Amino acid sequence: MAYSTSSPAGQAVQNIINDLPGLLAVAIVDVSSGMSLASHANSSINPDTAAAYNTEVVKQKQKAMGALKLQGETMEDILITLTNQLHLIRLVNDGKKFIYLVVNSRDTNLAIAREVLRSQADLLK
Amino acid sequence: MGFLDSLPFFRRGQAGAGAEASPDDVLPEAAVPAGPADAPASDAEPTLGAAPSQEQRAEAEALVRAVAYELPDFVTIAVLEQAGGRILAGQWAGHSGGAVEAAVANAELVRQVQLLVTALQLDAAERLEDIVITLQQQVHLMHVLPQQPWLLYLAVRSQDTNLALARTVLRSFAQ
Numbered sequence: 001m002a003y004s005t006s007s008p009a010g011q012a013v014q015n016i017i018n019d020l021p022g023l024l025a026v027a028i029v030d031v032s033s034g035m036s037l038a039s040h041a042n043s044s045i046n047p048d049t050a051a052a053y054n055t056e057v058v059k060q061k062q063k064a065m066g067a068l069k070l071q072g073e074t075m076e077d078i079l080i081t082l083t084n085q086l087h088l089i090r091l092v093n094d095g096k097k098f099i100y101l102v103v104n105s106r107d108t109n110l111a112i113a114r115e116v117l118r119s120q121a122d123l124l125k
Numbered sequence: 126m127g128f129l130d131s132l133p134f135f136r137r138g139q140a141g142a143g144a145e146a147s148p149d150d151v152l153p154e155a156a157v158p159a160g161p162a163d164a165p166a167s168d169a170e171p172t173l174g175a176a177p178s179q180e181q182r183a184e185a186e187a188l189v190r191a192v193a194y195e196l197p198d199f200v201t202i203a204v205l206e207q208a209g210g211r212i213l214a215g216q217w218a219g220h221s222g223g224a225v226e227a228a229v230a231n232a233e234l235v236r237q238v239q240l241l242v243t244a245l246q247l248d249a250a251e252r253l254e255d256i257v258i259t260l261q262q263q264v265h266l267m268h269v270l271p272q273q274p275w276l277l278y279l280a281v282r283s284q285d286t287n288l289a290l291a292r293t294v295l296r297s298f299a300q
Contacts, residue, residue, distance in 0.1 A: 045245050053241035060234035061258055061265075067226035070260070079257040080238055083250055087241075 002048075003038030009097075010038040012120040016101065019116045024085065024102040027051050028124065031058060031096055045102055054089055054100055062095070077117070079110065086110060090117035092124045099124070177206070177213055181273075185213035188277065188298060195294045198285035200263060203278045204270075205232055213275065228278070235267055235276055255295065257288065264288055268295040 003010035009028035016026050017040060027039035027047035034055035039047035061075060075095065080087040084106065090099045099117050177185075185204035192202050193216055201224070203215030210232030212225065235256065242253055258265040262284070268277040277299065281291055 045247070049244050050241060053237055053244060056237045057234055057241070060230050060237060064227040064230035064234065065260070067223035067230060069223060070263070073260045073262060076259040076261060079259070080241075081254040081257070082242065082247070083252050083254065085247070085251060 002036070003040060007038065008123050012099065012123045013038045013040050015120055015123070016099070016116055019119075020101075020103060020108060020113070022104065022107045024104060025050065025100070026102070027100045029055060029098050029100055031055055031098060036100075037097070043102075047100065047102075050087075050100060050102070054087075054098070058089065058091070058095070058098060077114065081105070086113060088113050088117060090114070090121065092121045097124055177211075182213055184273075185275065189214045189216055192277070192279065192294065192298060196279070196281065196286055196291060199279060199281050201278065201280040203228065205276045205278055207232060207235060207269070207274045207276055215278075231265075231267060231278060232276065235269070255292065257292070259283070259288075264291065266291055266295055268299050270299050 003013045005011050005014050012028055013026055017023065022042070024043040025039070025041040025045040025047045027036040027050065029036050029051040034052045036048050036051040039051070041047050057078060058075070061078065065073060065075065075091050077091065078089040080089075084104060086101075086103050086105050086108070088099075088101045088103075088110075090101070091097075092099060099120060101113060101117060103113055188204055189202050193199060196202075199216070200218050201215065201221075203224070204213045205211065205228050206213060210229040212228050215221070215224065217224065235253075238253060238256060242251060253269050255266060255268045258267075260283075262282055264281055264283050264286075266279045266281075268279075270277055277295055279291060279295060
């Protein structure tokens, strides 16, 4: 268990696990360093490895948005659909952190997963 | 799509592979990857391959037109090469400023996700299908086309087009 519930990030991870007990992996990640503040996995997925790659994904999209000069736009989330898994990146705290969640698409649909992450966003401000 | 011809990029493409100015020009400053994900030295910079043939461009343009017919309220529809992000065909509802740089960044984003999928050592059956990016007012979708090394890129305003519909349409064209 790579988290302590005494920190807000750890508490958020615990809350997400409570809402989605079947999740495959979850992490709260600091975008500036790409390191996770708290993480948990119920599978072979290493959430800390994923955090490093996902940080690059977020930065690339910020670069693409910068090129398009989208005014007043901010990124809310990124959804990656694989054959049997959903990987969801929910940006919080003005893009300084994100919540990363991996679920099996047979167990959890996108709407539920997004709702669970949205409910934790305030905790990480 | 006469306005496409006004983009220098497309004129170069039609001038043929031998033209001196190639789309590689846009790569050096726009596609510099950074961070731990690019640590393996063997993982070379994405490079653009040979110029696409007229048939490939025609196919890509037909795909763009077909998607535009189904989702008329689009902001952008484009077909990109996965390696390097060259735009093969595209339609822009508004201005197309920054489209080339954005395409390169989006193709790089997809490459990072492919690296992620590899790094996580998931089941061999797991394939990347699509990536959806929700902004405050827009949704950007990137669908990996199985039959070609291309990405189908779609940007819509969330108030005009719902996400489920947009994904369903893209999925239907990706089969």
